[in-house]
Amino acid sequence: MSQSLFYLIAFLSIFFSLLVIFTKNPVHSVLYLIITFFTFTIHYILLNAQFLAIVNFIVYMGAIMVLFLFVLMLLNLNKDAEPAKSNLLKIAGVVAGMCLLVTLVGSVKALNVSNPVVLNNPNLGLVKNLGKVLFNEFLLPFEISSLLLLSAMVGAVLLAKKEA
Amino acid sequence: MENITQAIQGVPLNHYILLSAIIFAIGAMGVLIRRNAIVIFMSVELMLNAVNLLLTAFSAYRGDAAGQVFVFFIMALAAAEVAVGLAIIVMVYRNTNSIDINVLNKLKW
Known part of the structure; x- marks a missing residue:
């Protein structure tokens, strides 16, 4: 097996987390967040962190997301859609997020550590x-x-x- | 299980950092552009999870189990945070009949 599995799962994580913040309906947002957490569980399994994978699966996908969904259903918000923020504020938010991303990525480039992740101790997790x-x-x-x-x-x- | 963990051998650590940075930035963007309090809360969860993944990757890279224990503590903290936060959101909804954060501007002036 090659490393392409990691890149596939990473792509899915980014894709579904983008869907979380850009979907209009909050219920769909919660469902996409559950899929995002599932991809994180697969990342943990790939890192052989089996305990964290199980805990992530049970606590995050099971307990926390059900709590979110429960509150969302309880509040009954579906009748009136969320009022849209003005476009200027949205663009400003996206620009600010991109600035954060550029800063983080730039600092990583400056570090210049690119050793591959090798599981020295496979029993670690x-x-x-x-x-x-x-x-x-x-x-x-x-x-x-x-x-x-x-x-x-x-x-x-x-x-x-x-x-x- | 042996050949599953073989798949990760050779992924550079930088790519884990990049993935976590991208997801963290997406979470920050979500906090900035949405007005629904619950969606903002979910974006915060996304940011927490990005950090969790990075801690686990570093822990596997260094061969140190302490990082994974920290992730476990962060998960316990996130559970507590979600319980209190959702209780606050329910209370806000009961008082203002909306979870739009722009209603909550009493402390602004």
């Missing part, structure tokens, strides 16, 4: 290996992230609750 790292060096951040999730849950319930 497996659950066994990552679990060992996660529960030895990163045990404290792991526990703190549980606090973060708890506070986010309490905050979300508090915000979305109807005021008494």
Whole structure:
């Protein structure tokens, strides 16, 4: 197999992420974003980061996008289309994004590192290996992230609750 | 699985950086040109994912597992962020009957 698989998937990622921001209907936007995340999952599999591929698949495509879709359906926005921004602002936004892209690409060109990605340690992204790292060096951040999730849950319930 | 990972051997690291930069720029563009708050939020997710992919590529390149653990933490953070952000959007919709961000200009003056 050649590297062309990577370039095909990269093209699909860019194509669908462009569709995400240029589609008029927000529901279609969410669906395109799900396809974009699926291409990211394939990128993770190609890098042999199997744990991240599964987590990306379950958490991003499963949980987060369903949450987006659920809120979008709940708000029932389909009856009135989103009012269009003036063309001047749109062009200014695209130009600003292109400037960001040119800056990033220019700095990468200046770095001039172009070694191929070689998987020195093919077991790196497996659950066994990552679990060992996660529960030895990163045990404290792991526990703190549980606090973060708890506070986010309490905050979300508090915000979305109807005021008494 | 062996021949799948063979496919990635030889892709230059620069191309991963370029891919992530392009997707990050697309996300930034989406934040700038859309007015729907949910679509803006999705563009932010796109930017987060571009960074995740780059971190994973660097982690595989360096043979260091810490990068992939960071990606895991970013995913946990993104889940928390989405929950709070969507709750805020629902509250905004309830108060203003719209999720157009141009309605939210009370702090502008």
